[in-house]
Amino acid sequence: MPVFTTYNGKFKKLSPQAFGKEKELQSLVEKNLDELLGMYFLATEYPTTFGGRIDTLAVDYTGAPVIIEYKRNRNDNVINQGLSYLKWLQAQKVEFFEMLLIKNLGPEVANKIQIDWKNPRVVCIAEAYSKFDIDTVEVIPMRIELFKYRNYEGGIFSLEPLGVSEQKSKLNPDVTVEKTAIDSSIDELMKKATPGTRELFEEIRAKIFELDENITEKVTSLYVAYRVTKNFAEIHIGKNHLKVHLRPINYIDLDNKVEKVPDSYNWTMDRRIYIKTYDDIPYAIKIIEESYKDVL
Secondary structure, three states: OOOEEEEOOEEEEOOEOOOOOHHHHHHHHHHOHHHHHOEEEEEEEEEOOOOOEEEEEEEEOOOOEEEEEEEOOOOOOHHHHHHHHHHHHHOOOHHHHHHHHHHHHOHHHHOOOOOOOOOOEEEEEEOOOOHHHHHHHHHOOOOEEEEEEEEEOOOEEEEEEOOOOOOOOOOOOOOOOOOOHHHHHHHHHOOOOOHHHHHHHHHHHHHHHOOOOOOEEEEOOOOEEEEOOOEEEEEEEOOOOEEEEEOOOOOOOOOOOOEEOOHHHOOOOOEEEEEOOHHHHHHHHHHHHHHHHOOO
16 A cells, blocks of 8 residues: 655655565564564574475564564565574474574573464565465465565555455355356457467466465456556557556666557556567566555
């Protein structure tokens, strides 16, 4: 959701800002664990015996050991990584963690903490999660928590817990899943498209949903739209290609693939990029992500 500041009675949308280095997010959270999450900081980049390093190791005020992992880009499988570290941590002797508390917090604070090994936590912090991340958390019977951060100009930072349902999914293999209204509408748009174009659409569609769990899809008679607070991509389906209309911003377009739609068309989404083969998808999704970030 966009964040605004006010000046002379006018709203100004604050622009999200990326951290200069990936380590900056981790350092910022570690320095403010008490204020942000109600935890004691124990260690950063803590080495495990199987070669990996836990991004942040902490203990919360109830005594639960906490592993914090940061999802730095869309492809990081941070949930599985956190679970792997949790398995390693639970295999260690209780004395190991007690000594870690005394070393980092001092005996006075450490002696007041009753370590709760029955309820360890894995906390994931990322700018966005995909639907697949949410699905994974919902079906795993462990204490995994997802937090979404935003870093804005002017030193504004937010950390929001995602309300992932605790009700675990149970799928019945004998039940046939019917097509949704959206899928049926997309089929209408696909009537003139080749099977290859359909495959391209499904691939780019999946990658768009990986950008953010809040993305919604709407089908019109002309295109398939994707939005958060506003549309950031509209996919027009041709016979042998996809034409993606985008927001009117300046893109990092090193290959000069983004076109300006003529002003006479009066399109609000007046930038476009074509997808004709699978090789076009990696470049196109980077451009689409820039358009997506413009509506945050």
